[in-house]
Amino acid sequence: LSQEDLKRIAAHRAVDLVESGMVIGLGTGSTAAHALDRLGDLIRRGVLRDIVGIPTSKKTEAHARAVGIPLSDLDAHPFVDLAIDGADEVDPYLNLVKGRGGSLLREKMIEGASRRFVVIVDETKMVNVLGGSGLAVPVEVIPFCWKFTLGKLRQLFVGIPGFDLKLRTDNGDEKTPSVTDNSNYVVDLYFENGISGDLVEISDAILKIVGVVEHGMFLGMATSVIIAGKEGGVTVIER
Numbered sequence: 001l002s003q004e005d006l007k008r009i010a011a012h013r014a015v016d017l018v019e020s021g022m023v024i025g026l027g028t029g030s031t032a033a034h035a036l037d038r039l040g041d042l043i044r045r046g047v048l049r050d051i052v053g054i055p056t057s058k059k060t061e062a063h064a065r066a067v068g069i070p071l072s073d074l075d076a077h078p079f080v081d082l083a084i085d086g087a088d089e090v091d092p093y094l095n096l097v098k099g100r101g102g103s104l105l106r107e108k109m110i111e112g113a114s115r116r117f118v119v120i121v122d123e124t125k126m127v128n129v130l131g132g133s134g135l136a137v138p139v140e141v142i143p144f145c146w147k148f149t150l151g152k153l154r155q156l157f158v159g160i161p162g163f164d165l166k167l168r169t170d171n172g173d174e175k176t177p178s179v180t181d182n183s184n185y186v187v188d189l190y191f192e193n194g195i196s197g198d199l200v201e202i203s204d205a206i207l208k209i210v211g212v213v214e215h216g217m218f219l220g221m222a223t224s225v226i227i228a229g230k231e232g233g234v235t236v237i238e239r
């Protein structure tokens with residue numbers, strides 16, 4: 001089974017939890033895309049009715065519209081029944097790293113407003129320690145004086161071996177920063193040996209930096225994780 005097959009298996013298992021009449025948080029990324037396709041299919045076939053989707057990015061909004069999922073937003077639906085989304089990393093406590101697709105702010109808003117937040121991953125996303133994959137932990141920052149904010153983030157982690165950070169750009173040139181749906185920039189943090197220490201304290205310290213909008217650590221938010229293993233077996237971990 002390919003990684004794409006595993007993503008699809010996990011996504012379909014999550015969509016099995018959707019009932020007619022639900023308000024659904026629609027995640028962003030390649031795994032969540034399979035959930036959108038499945039939802040659209042079930043709505044088109046009349047299996048699911050009166051579904052309202054709350055998209056976590058402009059990309060997801062376009063995809064959901066294309067497959068026929070009725071859409072709204074948090075202003076109209078401040079209480080979401082179930083959010084389904086992928087993750088970049090999942091630790092043993094169901095803490096997540098998300099946002100490598102740049103949608104972390106809207107994802108965190110919508111998933112934070114959801115009664116249930118089901119994370120769908122293939123087994124390659126499981127880590128022992130957040131940041132341990134060596135891939136980015138994103139932080140959304142305002143464009144105004146982003147170098148100042150980047151410096152404050154660097155100060156937080158100075159002295160941690162293997163730490164690095166850099167502005168996310170479209171083509172490696174700081175003159176063309178990647179811009180989020182909210183017209184902000186992203187600074188990617190890298191922890192070669194994973195994030196050591198109290199994740200909540202680290203989260204608070206990052207959020208205290210005034211130019212920081214939000215970060216990609218989703219702590220204590222997932223209510224369950226659906227993991228598709230390489231043989232096609234599915235493991236569900238409930239919080």
Ligand code: DER
Pocket residue numbers: 027028029030031032085086087088089097098099100101102103104107
């Ligand atoms: O950017 C995001 O938050 C995505 O949900 C990401 O965490 C998972 O994307 P993937 O399903 O394409 O790996």
